[in-house]
Amino acid sequence: MKSNLLFYIFLFFSFLYSSALVANSICFVTAENGLIIRENPSISSKVLGKFEFGTRIHLSDETEQYVDTLLIAGKQRIGYWVKISTHTFSCYATEDQKEGFVFNIFLDDEQTFVAKIQEGFSKFTQLKDYQLDTENDIFCLKGDFLGDKITDTAILLKRKEQNQEGYYDKNIVILNYNATSKEPKVTFLSKEDGYEWVGVFVKINAGTPLWSNYDEDWIDFDKVLEKDKVLLTYDCFLLHAAEACGGNFTFWKDNKFNYLQQE
Numbered sequence: 001m002k003s004n005l006l007f008y009i010f011l012f013f014s015f016l017y018s019s020a021l022v023a024n025s026i027c028f029v030t031a032e033n034g035l036i037i038r039e040n041p042s043i044s045s046k047v048l049g050k051f052e053f054g055t056r057i058h059l060s061d062e063t064e065q066y067v068d069t070l071l072i073a074g075k076q077r078i079g080y081w082v083k084i085s086t087h088t089f090s091c092y093a094t095e096d097q098k099e100g101f102v103f104n105i106f107l108d109d110e111q112t113f114v115a116k117i118q119e120g121f122s123k124f125t126q127l128k129d130y131q132l133d134t135e136n137d138i139f140c141l142k143g144d145f146l147g148d149k150i151t152d153t154a155i156l157l158k159r160k161e162q163n164q165e166g167y168y169d170k171n172i173v174i175l176n177y178n179a180t181s182k183e184p185k186v187t188f189l190s191k192e193d194g195y196e197w198v199g200v201f202v203k204i205n206a207g208t209p210l211w212s213n214y215d216e217d218w219i220d221f222d223k224v225l226e227k228d229k230v231l232l233t234y235d236c237f238l239l240h241a242a243e244a245c246g247g248n249f250t251f252w253k254d255n256k257f258n259y260l261q262q263e
Contacts, residue, residue, distance in 0.1 A: 002229045020051020028113035029055045031106040032151065033141045041081030041101045048100050054140040056110075060085045060099055079105035086102030121155065124175065126186045130157040133170060141203045145174050146252050151192075152176050154237060156201055171193040172239075188256055190249065206234050208234070210249045212260040231259060238262070 003154075010106030029035045029051045039046040043090070051057060060083040069078050080103045108116070117140050119130060133139050133156040141154040153175040158168040172195060176185035209231040231249055240262065248259040 025059050026110050027057060027059065029053055029057065029106060030108050030113065035102055037084070037100040037102055038081075039081075039100065045101070051102070052138075053142040054138050057102075057107075058085050060106045062156055077083065077105055079103050080180045081168065082107075089233060095146055112165035117153075117155070119131065119210070120153065120175070125255065127173065129159055129161070130158050130171070131174075132156070136198065138201045141201065141237055143203050143237075145205070145235055146185075147232075147236065148161055148176070149234075149236040150176060154203075155200065156195070167196065169204045170196075170198070172201075173213040195239070197241050198239050200238060200247065202238050204236045204238055204249060208232070210236070210251070210260050 002119065014147050030053065031051075032053050034050040034052050035053035035055075036050055037048040039048055042051070058090055069076055082104050084102055086099050112197065114132065114134055121127060121132065132230040139156040140185075142151055143154070144150060145152045145154055155173050155175065156170065156237070157173055158170045161168075163169050172189045174185075174189075210229075210232070211224045230249075234252075236249055238249055247262050249262060251258055251260075
């Protein structure tokens, strides 16, 4: 009897949580290893793609809720499948795909997600002059960006005060929570011209082959010389202008950030 009561209590609060997400219409992915997008509200349904941690997604205007119990990390988790509109994952699904479904226990509403990132961010005194750049669709990534097998947090930042030209200087910081260190490691990217142009900020998974197409646009990978390929055993990220050509793969190597130009 007690276990049944707990089940219904949990189900009730899950319903309230799911409804809040629907009301807000915008939410963020909290699964560090990514959130699977499925064609239908079922664990056995076709996989359409995956959202990385920190992706801002829009729930469909016609979102329906489908209660389900999934076995996750060895534990039964009760939640809802919610429908999302395709314009939030055009990079992850085919053009003719109109909708998809994700499991809501890996979603936070915008206010909750920003508050969580801000809480961790505020612990670093080196960042007291900065604030989160939440205007970008993705402003926070999780991954092993420093190649030490520790999950780092990469964040888009902007200064709290405007510069002389009336703009907010922007930068990107990597926060490394190495439990063996006395002080968490804070690593800023060292580009001098700021990052006002960044519109695309996405994680590139370890093992993805990288190369520059700056000299020869759209060169196929099989035509790239071996000496020009970069194959990392850890994660990096792609910075790119949202509506224009120009950007780079940004990766840590030889104790500094390196850049491969992409057009």
